[in-house]
Amino acid sequence: MQQPVTLRLGDIRPGRNPRKYFDPSKMAEMIESVRTQGIIQPVLVRPLEDGSHELVAGERRVRAARQAHGDDYAMPVVIRPMDEFTARSLALVENIQRDDMAPSEEAVAGAEIVGLCQGDRDEAARQIGWSRSMLDSRLALMNCSASVLEALNTRTIKLGHAELFAAFTKEQQDKILPVVVKEGHTVADLKSVLERAACSLNAAIFDKSDCAGCQHNSAAQAEMFGESIGTGNCTNRNCYNEKTEKQLDATAAGLRDEFQTVRIVRPGDNHTRIQLVADGAKGVGVEQAKACYGCQSFGAAVSGLPDSLGKVYKGQCFDTVCNMKKVAARIKSEKPETPAAKAAASSGSSKASSAAAGDKPSAAAPEATAVAESDRVKTYRVALWRKALRREVSQDPALARRYLLAIVATGQARSIEAGPLNTIWERLIDGKPPVGDFGKAAGAAAALDADNEARLMIAVTMSAIQGVDVPYLTSMCRHHKLDLTKHWKLDKEFLELVTKSEMKVVADELGLRKAMGDDFRKVFAKSKSEVIAALLSVDGFDYTGKVLKVLKF
Incomplete structure (x- = not known):
């Protein structure tokens, strides 16, 4: 200690x-x-x-x-x-x-901790030492207006009042609060009004066709508050909330082709997202912003908050801690060197002489601009490695024998499956392999000529390549110096695995954005399928010889 x-x-x-x-x-x-x-x-x-x-x-x-x-x-x-x-x-x-x-201070602090935990409320509750329900009830207060929070802090209203106020828009809260305070209404009074009149059909985001003749559609107002809430309300809160949630889910689903992460944000999620920007006080830098477009934490938010219900906020970073670190790194890289730093750097090198002249230090190297390594992309990548390595090894019987010996010698014989060998066996030798009869199988193998024996040895090696685990496969590819440019070019199968925002990263990396010129922005305003078609048919663009970083080993 x-x-x-x-x-x-x-x-x-x-x-x-x-x-x-x-x-x-x-x-x-x-x-x-x-x-x-x-x-x-x-x-x-x-x-x-x-x-x-x-x-x-x-x-x-x-x-x-x-x-x-x-x-x-x-x-x-x-x-x-x-x-x-x-x-x-x-x-x-x-x-x-x-x-x-104060509960309001607990709410603000709780929301910050949720942000530090990347939106994981269970982990935030564990760190604080609260139950999940306690955390959620405090976070709900983040939707209270400033006047309601002040009334709570000064004990003018009770915590129960504030929790109910959080279900209203802030404008409604500020209209109702004076009435509650002046007339001394209880929490039960406010709850009654919330249950009967808080669901404004005018503000509803779902299709209201079925609401016109519904018995729960009432223009009558709660007598207690006159015109404080507004007209045209649904008094069946459960139905209203269910339809609202379905519409929020539908809106979110429509964004998942475009963004890696799409979340419906609730009261208390204040610090779980931030608008990604390249410039300004909260900018991460131009190059870093490009890298961020391919991050799994980049996406869009759909508001589940009463004041902005259903609104979509694109270009969001959902790892606020990482974002703050990138902003800090950008700011640090732009600061001029101090005299002490210049003196320490002056050791006779050309870099030192440049620093002594008063140049700013070069910006920190940005992260690699790459597509995020999602599970789908990883599966595609490993399949590509196996297919490419098998294809090259299959063309060289001597190499296949050497690789097979190495695989067995390093304890990877368990990765060899009989299926590929049996398929070739049936083609070269009349009949299926004699399962369990070693003598008969040895006799059949002895009758093979040299070419067919080489084919079977290659089949065994192919089976091994298909079965080894990914770290071992990676080492094989590196030893072989596998050139993926001979085996891959941009295709529909890969593009369907990534989002539209990641496609921009792909386009930048391969040079497609430059080749498309002014058409690039127009193309990305279209649907995902149309973007894919456009990226695969750029006039005059040579797709061969270009491999994305995310596909390399």
């Missing part, structure tokens, strides 16, 4: 505390305690690149010490090296596990 040391309090930078409210009476008690006894339990800080330290956990103690002793106080700390994202996670979990956080 790391031993605590002390740092000047004024030299500790503020961290990312999700807590916004500190009870004045409790803080006063802590300040008085610190004034007489000092800080007993050290706070947690992390070192930064510039030599300073940032607070990770212990803000109440820092505030109390500053009030009691000022910035020159020798603050006991534990210094633990960690990256920004580990620090954020620790700060969130440390605060959320305390019992005096």
Whole structure:
């Protein structure tokens, strides 16, 4: 365990505390305690690149010490090296596990932890120490308007009120809230209104043809709130929600040909996605953005939120931690070198002389622009390797014998199946192989001429290549220096495995975008099948000799 040391309090930078409210009476008690006894339990800080330290956990103690002793106080700390994202996670979990956080603050912190867990709510609940139902109920508060959250924080309304308000649009919440507060309506009162009048048919995203004559279609308003909610509501919430969910699912399904990941986002999913951009303060850089288009975390979001129900947001990154790291790397690569860095780099090399002249360092090398290695692409790739290697080995009997000996000698004889050999046997020798009769089989083999014996040996090698596991197959391909350009060119089978956004990566890598010129953008506005047809029929483009990185071993 790391031993605590002390740092000047004024030299500790503020961290990312999700807590916004500190009870004045409790803080006063802590300040008085610190004034007489000092800080007993050290706070947690992390070192930064510039030599300073940032607070990770212990803000109440820092505030109390500053009030009691000022910035020159020798603050006991534990210094633990960690990256920004580990620090954020620790700060969130440390605060959320305390019992005096407001529900709204718990909601914000919980949503951030869900984002750090890439949308996995079960894992987020485990890290926090909550049940899944507890997490979901807190995350639902993320759909509350600012005025409702403020009313909850000040105890003007109860938590039950806020959870019900979350089902309304924010505009409706702000209209209903004053009525609830002024007239002192209970949670049960609000629930009654929600059940009877919150499902606006005007805002419904599904086909409402069947709703016109439905007995649950009522323009009558809840007397309690007059015109606060609006007219034309469905009073059968279960039916309304079921139709809404089906429409959300249908919208999402229609996007899966275009994007690797498509998700319906709910209240509390605030930090599970971010718009992917190349430029600006939150940009990952142009080259990195191209790589991101082929990532499994790139896609589209369908809103399940009351204020934007059914809306589609394309170009989303669903790995926000990775996105933040890429943004940070881009920003770091664009910073000019410090004098100290230039001095350290000046060792007489040409690179050092360039740095001394004040040039900016070159941007960090972007990740390879490639199609994501989905299970479907991996299956296609391995099948291609086996087929290509078998084809080349089948043309050289001597090579087939050497490879077969190597396969057996390295313990891979178990990968040989009798099927391919038996097929050739039946073709060369009249009748099926004598199963279980070694003598008869040996006699038949002895009667073979040299050519037919070589064919059978090749068949055994082909069977082995087909049966070896993927790591072993990869080593065989590398040893053989298998040239895939002789065995593959872009085809419909491969393109049907990837999304439209990944097809743009394919087009960039093979040179199709440049060959298509101005037609490229027009083509990608069409359906997936039309895009495939267009990519496979570019006039004057030579498809041979070009292999995608994702298919290489």
